Structure formats: C-alpha cells, structure tokens
Amino acid sequence: MTEYELSQYRAIKNEIEDLSFRIKRLExxxxxxxxxxxxxxxxxxxxxxxxxxxxxxxxxANERRKKWINELQRKRNSKxxxxxxxxxxxxxxxxxxxxxxxxxxxxxxxxxxxxxxxxGMKLHMDRSGVSKRITKYLGExxxxxxxxxxx
Numbered sequence: 001m002t003e004y005e006l007s008q009y010r011a012i013k014n015e016i017e018d019l020s021f022r023i024k025r026l027e028x029x030x031x032x033x034x035x036x037x038x039x040x041x042x043x044x045x046x047x048x049x050x051x052x053x054x055x056x057x058x059x060x061a062n063e064r065r066k067k068w069i070n071e072l073q074r075k076r077n078s079k080x081x082x083x084x085x086x087x088x089x090x091x092x093x094x095x096x097x098x099x100x101x102x103x104x105x106x107x108x109x110x111x112x113x114x115x116x117x118x119x120g121m122k123l124h125m126d127r128s129g130v131s132k133r134i135t136k137y138l139g140e141x142x143x144x145x146x147x148x149x150x151x
Contacts, residue, residue, distance in 0.1 A: 001089070001090070001093045001138075001141070003134070003138055005090075006090060006093075006106070006109075006110040007110065008086065009083070009087060009110055010113045012079055012083045012086060013083060013113075016076055016079050016080060016083060019072055019075055019079065020076060023069055023076065026068060026069050026072070029065070031062050032057070032058040032061040032065065033056070034056060034057075034058045035053060035054065035055040035056075036053070037051050037052070037053055038051070038052050038054060040052050090110060090111065091111075094106045094107055094110070097137070099137075102134075102137050105119055105123065105133055105134060106137075108122065109134065116130040116131050116134075
C-alpha cells in the first residue's frame, strides 16, 4: 500500500462530511416560496381596481432542490461504500504491521489524521523520526511486494 492510498482515507472522509453538510444546508432552506402583486377589483359595483399580494410555493425550484438533494445523497452513499471498503483495506494493512510503534504511527497518521508533529509528541519522538519511520516502512513494504510479484 502506498502513502497516497493511505492518505485517500482522510480525503474521502472529509468529502463525505462536506456532502452531508451540503445536504443539511439544502434541507434547512425549506420549500422555496414566491410572492407577487396582482390586479383585481372589488366584487360589487363600483368595481374599484385593487392590488392583491399573493404567495405560493415555487414548485419548479422545489423539484430542482429535491433532485439536487437526492443526487448529493446518492454521491454520499457511494462515497460511504468506498470509504468502508478502503477502511477495511487500510485496517487490514495497518494491523499486519509487526512493529507496534510503527503500527501506532500509521493509525495516528492515516486513520486519525494527526500531523507528524502531533504523533511525535504522543510517542515522545521528533517529527522527523515519525517521517523517517513512515518512509522507511513504506519503502521496505514496497520492496517486499516487488519480491512477491517476481516469484
């Protein structure tokens, strides 16, 4: 697994949160209303011209809003499925790392989304040490994968 593949987990999670926020905002907008002023007259003689204000639902805008909400929900559900699949792959990969410290680094970095500096503070090491361990492990793992493919 590459660093890019591992970093996609947080990106997809953020995308799902953004889609959820957009859906919520559209739902909170409520039904679009329109209003207008029309001319009319009194029912009885003398027929005096009057202006009336009317209000109603903008059905076309409401239908567009509903379609957009449904489309965003469909995209979110699709991304949720992708995220769950990726989460399983990442957890399988991380939990097969034999070294506990490196496993913790990968969990903090790619699942929890902590910065290398935050991870270093948690594990009492320098930020560059965190970076070196990630790079070294991914490089070693890449070498193992190449060796397995060549056999």
